[in-house]
Amino acid sequence: MTGKTLLSVQNLTMRFGGLTAIDNLSLNVPDQAITGIIGPNGAGKTTFFNCLTGFYKPTEGAVTLNHPTKGPIRLADLPSHKVAQAAQVVRTFQNIRLFAQMTVLENLVVAQHNALQKASMFSIAGLLRLPGYRKAAGEAVERALSWLKRLNLMDIVNVPAGALPYGTQRRVEIARALCVNPLLLCLDEPAAGLNPKESAELNTLLLHLVREEGVSILLIEHDMSVVMNVSDHICVLNYGRKIAEGTPAEIRVDPNVIKAYLGEDEDDQPVEKAS
Amino acid sequence: MTAIVHAHHTPTLSERLKDASAAAFIALILGIPMIGMTTVDQGGFLAVMTRWPQLALFVGLTFAGRILFSLALETIKRRSQGRKSGKSAASAAEAANAALKRGTKPESVIGWLAVGIAVALPIFFSEDRYIIDIATSVLIYIMLGWGLNVVVGLAGLLDLGYVAFYAVGAYTYALLSTQFGWGFWEALPVAGGLAALFGVLLGWPTLRLRGDYLAIVTLGFGEIIRLLLVNWTELSGGPNGITSIPRPSVFGYAFLPPDTEGSIADLLGIEFSPMHRLLFLYYLILLLALLTNLFVTAMRRLPLGRAWEAVREDEIACKAMGINVTTVKLSAFAIGAMLGGFAGVFFAARQGFISPESFTFSESAIILAIVVLGGMGSQLGVVLAALVLVMLPELGRDFAEYRMLLFGFAMIVIMVWRPGGILANRTPTLIHVPTGDKA
Numbered sequence: 021m022t023g024k025t026l027l028s029v030q031n032l033t034m035r036f037g038g039l040t041a042i043d044n045l046s047l048n049v050p051d052q053a054i055t056g057i058i059g060p061n062g063a064g065k066t067t068f069f070n071c072l073t074g075f076y077k078p079t080e081g082a083v084t085l086n087h088p089t090k091g092p093i094r095l096a097d098l099p100s101h102k103v104a105q106a107a108q109v110v111r112t113f114q115n116i117r118l119f120a121q122m123t124v125l126e127n128l129v130v131a132q133h134n135a136l137q138k139a140s141m142f143s144i145a146g147l148l149r150l151p152g153y154r155k156a157a158g159e160a161v162e163r164a165l166s167w168l169k170r171l172n173l174m175d176i177v178n179v180p181a182g183a184l185p186y187g188t189q190r191r192v193e194i195a196r197a198l199c200v201n202p203l204l205l206c207l208d209e210p211a212a213g214l215n216p217k218e219s220a221e222l223n224t225l226l227l228h229l230v231r232e233e234g235v236s237i238l239l240i241e242h243d244m245s246v247v248m249n250v251s252d253h254i255c256v257l258n259y260g261r262k263i264a265e266g267t268p269a270e271i272r273v274d275p276n277v278i279k280a281y282l283g284e285d286e287d288d289q290p291v292e293k294a295s
Numbered sequence: 296m297t298a299i300v301h302a303h304h305t306p307t308l309s310e311r312l313k314d315a316s317a318a319a320f321i322a323l324i325l326g327i328p329m330i331g332m333t334t335v336d337q338g339g340f341l342a343v344m345t346r347w348p349q350l351a352l353f354v355g356l357t358f359a360g361r362i363l364f365s366l367a368l369e370t371i372k373r374r375s376q377g378r379k380s381g382k383s384a385a386s387a388a389e390a391a392n393a394a395l396k397r398g399t400k401p402e403s404v405i406g407w408l409a410v411g412i413a414v415a416l417p418i419f420f421s422e423d424r425y426i427i428d429i430a431t432s433v434l435i436y437i438m439l440g441w442g443l444n445v446v447v448g449l450a451g452l453l454d455l456g457y458v459a460f461y462a463v464g465a466y467t468y469a470l471l472s473t474q475f476g477w478g479f480w481e482a483l484p485v486a487g488g489l490a491a492l493f494g495v496l497l498g499w500p501t502l503r504l505r506g507d508y509l510a511i512v513t514l515g516f517g518e519i520i521r522l523l524l525v526n527w528t529e530l531s532g533g534p535n536g537i538t539s540i541p542r543p544s545v546f547g548y549a550f551l552p553p554d555t556e557g558s559i560a561d562l563l564g565i566e567f568s569p570m571h572r573l574l575f576l577y578y579l580i581l582l583l584a585l586l587t588n589l590f591v592t593a594m595r596r597l598p599l600g601r602a603w604e605a606v607r608e609d610e611i612a613c614k615a616m617g618i619n620v621t622t623v624k625l626s627a628f629a630i631g632a633m634l635g636g637f638a639g640v641f642f643a644a645r646q647g648f649i650s651p652e653s654f655t656f657s658e659s660a661i662i663l664a665i666v667v668l669g670g671m672g673s674q675l676g677v678v679l680a681a682l683v684l685v686m687l688p689e690l691g692r693d694f695a696e697y698r699m700l701l702f703g704f705a706m707i708v709i710m711v712w713r714p715g716g717i718l719a720n721r722t723p724t725l726i727h728v729p730t731g732d733k734a
Contacts, residue, residue, distance in 0.1 A: 073615065104617030111615050119608035122601075123723045130605045131616045136598035146597040147590075161725065177727045200616055 025086060026051040026204060026236050027072075027109075032081035034067055034260075041067040043260040045081070049204070049253075054230055054237045056251035056268075060280060064260040065240045066114060069206050072238075073111045074100035085109060085204065105134050110202035112193045114209045114240075120182025124173065124192050127181050128164035131199035136160055167195045171225065186213040194225070204236045205229070211243040219246055226250050248272070256280070314401045315361040318408060322357035324682055325412060326350045328690065329419070329426060357408075365404065402675050402722070409678060413581055417574050427573050431580055431645065433685045435638055438584040440665040440677035441591055442634030447663065448672035449595065450627035451607025453510040456497070456517025457662050460490040460632035462524060462654035464639025469537040469649055470530070479543035483640050490636025491629040493520075498628035502621055505610075517659055524651040536650025542572060543579060543644045550575060576645050583641055587634050588674055594630070596724045603627050604672075668709050670716025679717050683709075 027049035034042040042064045049055045057065050070076040072083055072095055083095040085107050093107045103109050119127050129136070139156030140146030146153050168174055171191050176184060181192055190210055197205055207226075211219045227250055229235045241247045247254065248268045256264040256271060258280040264271060271277055331350040334341045413434075420426045439461060446454045467486035471477035477485075497516045501509055524531040531537070542549065548559040550572035560567035594600040602623045605613050613620050643649050665684055669676030687705050713719060 075611070075614070100614040101617050101619045104615055105619075110617075113612070113615070117609045117612035117615070119605045119612065121608060121721055122604060123725070125725050125727050126601060126604075126723060129725060130601050130613075130618070133598050133602050133605075133616065133618045137602070140598050143594065143597050143599050146599075147593055161727070165727065174729070178723060180721075180723075196616070 022051045024051040025049065027238075028084050028086070029072075030082045030084070032068070032071060032083060033079050034064075034071055034076060035079045041260050042071065042078075045257070045260070045262055047255055047262065047265070049236065049238060051086075052230055052234055052236055053252040054226060054239055054250050056247040056254040057238065057240045057257065058242070058247055058254060058271075059257035062259075063257040065257055066208060067260075068257070069111055069208055069238075069240065071096070072103075072206060073109060074098050074103040087203065104200055104202075108201060108203040109206065110197045110200040110204075111206035112190075112197050112208055112210060114212070116186075116189045116193055118181035118189055118193055118196070121180055123178050124168065124181055124184075124195075125161070125164055125177045127192060127196050128167065128199045129160050131196045132160045132163065164195075164199055167198050170228075171195050172221075187215065187218050190214065191222075198229075198235075202235060204238060206238045206240075208240045209242060210239070211241055211246045214243075216245070219243055222246060223250050311362055311365060314365060314404075315358045317401075318361035318405060319354050319358040321405065321409065321679070322354045322412075323350075324679075324686075326353050328429070328686060329416070361404075361408070365401075368404065402718070406675050406678075409675075410585065417577055421570060421574065424570065424573060427570070427577050429686065429689055431573070431577050433681055434577070434580040434584050435642060435645075436662065436665060436681040436685050437678055438580065438587050438638045438641075439635060439662045440669065440681055441584070441587045441674060442631050442638065443662050443666050444631075444672060444674070444677055445591055445594070445603070445634070446627050446631035447666050449600065449607065450603040450624060450631075452624065452627060453506060453513070454628075454631070455510045455514035455656075455659055455663060456520070457513075457631070457635055458654045458656070458659040459497070459517040459520035460493055460635035461639040461642065461658070462520055462651075463490045463493050463632075464636030465643040465649050465653070466524065466531060466537070466639075467636070468640040468643045469540045472541045472644075473537060473539065479541075479640070479644050483637060486640045487633040487636045490639065491633040494628040494630075494632025495625050497632075498625045502624060514656065514659075517654075517656060521651050521654050521656075524654070531651070534650060534652075536648060536652075537643075538648045540643050540647050540649065542647060543576070545575070576641075580641055580645075583637060587637070591634075592674060599623070599626060601724060664706065668706065668716055670713075670718040670720075672721060673716065673718040676716050676718035680709075 025048045029045060029047040029049075032042055032045045033040065045064075045068065057068065059065055067076065071078045074095065078096050081096075085093045085095055087093050087107065090106070095103055095107055095109065098107065104111075119130060122130065136156055137143075140153045141150075146157075165174075165177070168177060171194065173188070173191060173195060176188065176192075181189065184192065190213065194205075194207065194210060197207075211222055214222060223246055226237055226239070226246075230237060239247065239251065248271075251268055254264075254266065254268055254271045255262060256274070256277050263276045263280055264274045266274070327350065330353050331346055333344050333346055335344050413430075416430055417427060439457070442460075443454065443457045446452050446457070464486040467489050468477075468479070468482045471482045471485065472479075497513065501512050504512055525534055527533075544550075545559060548562050550569075551558040551560075551567075558567070560571070595604075602613070602618055603626075605616075605618065606620055606623050606627075610620055613623070642653070646653075661684060665677055665680045668684070669678070669680035683705060684702070687702055688699075690701075709717065
């Protein structure tokens with residue numbers, strides 16, 4: 021943790037007709053740390069992600085990313101592809117969204133589209149196979165392979181992503197997001213469908229990303245063995261409102277949280293609908 | 296270190312036999328009208344004679360030749376790979392580029408075989424106008440299929456109005472040549488560009504639509520263009536169309552009778568034959584179609600081509616990866632339309648006469664059927680489907696009223712037998728093969 025704030029959310033409200041999915045949420049996401057977002061089903065966690073990443077336009081409030089080189093960027097003003105491209109805020113999805121027919125390697129190369137498209141000079145240099153493009157294409161493959169190596173996915177490089185088991189698809193989706201070169205990585209239930217061993221590996225990976233690669237992580241997760249072990253900071257939502265915030269130790273003993281969330285059956289594996 | 300090369304394994308005997316059977320099957324399809332049937336002059340009238348023994352010999356030779364060819368290829372490949380792996384210092388970037396190049400796979404071997412047959416075809420049938428005409432039509436549909444494949448097969452945008460761009464290309468050439476005296480080669484890029492512009496024009500309002508909704512709007516667009524051509528008489532000549540469109544020339548020399556100015560027969564000092572022009576047109580569309588194929592195959596391996604496929608797979612994920620879905624979709628519409636426009640220019644130059652009747656919805660439907668039945672995104676599948684769909688009605692000419700029945704039956708057979716199209720498997724654009732560390 022650097023002590024700086026990477027993302028600041030001020031009075032964020034998202035209404036769908038009469039339903040208030042997020043109600044006046046303010047939150048500071050620290051730089052180079054893991055921030056956990058937890059809450060019961062329908063608490064507004066995925067809606068919060070959709071507001072951050074340009075998929076929803078918030079009804080009220082502001083989301084500002086303090087970019088180390090570009091200065092503050094107001095995310096709510098950007099279309100979703102610009103959030104990933106310019107602000108380097110990249111997300112994964114609760115219901116995995118890989119390019120199913122394309123191979124794992126292709127998935128990871130597509131994630132580097134903007135840099136490659138520029139290198140190919142809108143396909144002209146690519147069609148002529150100019151050395152500049154060929155170098156960039158080679159580097160893109162190398163970068164994809166290096167992430168696959170770190171995530172232990174080298175044996176499935178050429179497999180169509182849709183043919184992989186669920187847990188592996190989750191890891192491929194994280195690898196693909198990393199290829200976009202994120203400052204802030206927003207993971208929507210990355211441990212869903214993973215077995216305990218895979219969850220433990222995910223913990224190691226997330227900690228490695230923050231400590232060694234300087235990525236900041238925003239984590240929605242129901243698996244307490246993941247959230248409580250890796251988060252530096254946790255924010256608890258219920259009915260779109262923030263009901264508690266603090267370190268994992270503080271959250272464990274918070275009476276509001278116990279009442280709203282942890283008091284319920286922990287072994288339950290809830291399948292959350294997009295709220 | 297690792298290297299990127301195309302996947303390679305030694306095929307088993309059954310794979311070889313399967314591969315050779317596929318080649319023989321194509322030879323059979325091509326051979327039935329070309330070798331299996333011939334017309335003979337029987338004292339004043341023409342009779343159709345069958346030559347099944349010759350056809351059987353042709354198919355058999357193809358089968359044997361294919362096996363020998365694949366064995367020879369195998370040996371060459373093994374040798375060159377042995378040489379390559381010796382250079383352990385090859386950088387990863389270089390190796391990745393090897394993957395971007397076209398790999399040698401059974402499909403591409405069949406492809407080369409088909410190109411060979413197409414190039415050699417006029418040598419055997421230089422006097423048979425009917426066959427050259429059919430082959431030219433097949434090639435036009437193959438080119439249109441390859442163009443539409445960009446929009447439907449790669450980008451996954453269901454376009455039912457593709458014939459509109461074909462019409463834009465045809466009318467652009469017809470007007471430029473008859474009104475302003477432009478030649479074929481000058482008009483070609485302009486017509487392609489104009490068709491691409493219409494592609495963007497159609498693409499822009501339909502960006503938010505997908506699947507069925509997009510299909511309805513594109514269908515409407517196709518009809519708008521056709522109705523415009525019917526009703527805007529001052530521009531398009533209305534239902535009468537545009538006549539006496541100049542034929543393409545070779546560096547200013549035309550296919551004209553001898554002793555006419557600019558006659559190519561005089562220039563080359565050969566005897567004039569009206570077949571020369573048909574053969575030239577055949578080779579011209581073959582060239583245009585092959586260029587289209589090269590272009591689309593190359594695009595597929597470039598970032599933009601991969602983005603087309605990614606948009607087909609998951610638009611939302613594309614946005615989350617920072618891909619501007621708008622430009623990706625519009626580029627697919629524009630490039631698909633441009634290729635359709637090129638085909639339209641050729642069509643106008645070949646027919647010498649065009650009218651809105653050539654650009655009805657049923658044309659769009661046939662082109663779409665070629666792409667879907669061939670296997671979405673498969674270049675070779677388009678060729679096979681075009682052969683089947685264009686030649687079936689021709690074969691059925693003898694029992695005219697059952698032609699469409701035969702056509703429909705063939706479509707049902709393909710859909711039951713191969714629901715994903717004749718060639719449904721997708722070829723990856725990148726393959727990574729790990730190589731052991733070398734000292």
